Amino acid sequence: MKAIVNRILPFSSVDGPGNRTSIFFQGCNFNCLYCHNPETINICNHCGICVMECKFSALWMNSGEVIWDKVLCQNCDVCLGSCPHNSTPKALEMTVEQVLLEIRKTRKFISGITVSGGECTLQSEFLLELFKEVKKMGLTTFVDTNGSIPLYQNEALLKVTDKVMLDVKAYNEEEHKMLTGMGNQVVLKNLKELAKKDKLYEIRTVIVPEVLNNYLTVDRVSKWISEVNPALRYKLIKYRTIGVRIDMLNSYTPSEEIIKELITLANRNGCDNVICI
Numbered sequence: 001m002k003a004i005v006n007r008i009l010p011f012s013s014v015d016g017p018g019n020r021t022s023i024f025f026q027g028c029n030f031n032c033l034y035c036h037n038p039e040t041i042n043i044c045n046h047c048g049i050c051v052m053e054c055k056f057s058a059l060w061m062n063s064g065e066v067i068w069d070k071v072l073c074q075n076c077d078v079c080l081g082s083c084p085h086n087s088t089p090k091a092l093e094m095t096v097e098q099v100l101l102e103i104r105k106t107r108k109f110i111s112g113i114t115v116s117g118g119e120c121t122l123q124s125e126f127l128l129e130l131f132k133e134v135k136k137m138g139l140t141t142f143v144d145t146n147g148s149i150p151l152y153q154n155e156a157l158l159k160v161t162d163k164v165m166l167d168v169k170a171y172n173e174e175e176h177k178m179l180t181g182m183g184n185q186v187v188l189k190n191l192k193e194l195a196k197k198d199k200l201y202e203i204r205t206v207i208v209p210e211v212l213n214n215y216l217t218v219d220r221v222s223k224w225i226s227e228v229n230p231a232l233r234y235k236l237i238k239y240r241t242i243g244v245r246i247d248m249l250n251s252y253t254p255s256e257e258i259i260k261e262l263i264t265l266a267n268r269n270g271c272d273n274v275i276c277i
Contacts, residue, residue, distance in 0.1 A: 018111030040118035041086035050079035112140030153194035163201035226270030
């Protein structure tokens with residue numbers, strides 16, 4: 001069994017509790033206008049444009065496929081900027097054992113792993129086999145998801161999943177479709193059902209001024225959190241113009257005043273654990 005892996009970060013302190021290894025899978029079924037990892041959306045179609053842009057001869061064509069040389073690569077990421085398809089030539093097909101080899105390198109220094117993307121749950125069969133082995137290592141397993149796949153129905157995967165970090169990008173369905181290209185009914189179902197199963201670690205919403213109705217989403221989500229578990233963490237993420245898809249949104253990083261109003265709103269609704277990054 002293989003999966004397409006965009007990259008593996010040996011150490012991360014922002015993808016769950018403690019020091020964690022984060023595994024980013026390639027491919028996403030959302031097409032978010034503000035995507036902060038646009039190079040993870042699509043699978044490389046081997047058009048070769050990036051080969052012409054590489055200044056270190058780390059990319060070349062072979063039998064119609066782009067080949068990446070990790071040794072020659074200087075990680076300048078010019079290839080990512082030149083790709084017109086929201087992809088990367090550096091994603092690799094990896095087996096469960098190959099991913100485990102990377103995890104074992106840092107095993108003594110981490111408390112667990114977090115799988116992300118792209119949308120990692122699109123490769124849920126791979127996650128199941130990976131998590132089974134990771135649990136044998138005594139590590140915790142976290143899933144970072146856009147909520148588009150009904151994870152609450154996958155009992156086998158949930159059994160070996162410690163916690164889920166769930167994005168709620170917009171509460172209004174039409175607004176969600178505008179932003180991502182898909183509706184949010186499954187997202188909201190995941191929100192409710194995973195909470196019942198005590199599988200949620202945090203819920204996250206990106207705050208995008210003058211594009212999304214941030215007040216509606218924060219109001220509805222925080223009210224729901226207060227009803228099921230007031231201590232559940234609600235993370236508000238500031239939209240930033242660095243690293244996102246170019247010219248897709250006419251917005252800006254929200255001011256401290258906007259963030260303070262949203263935190264006050266959530267607290268007033270009974271949501272006790274609100275943070276902003």
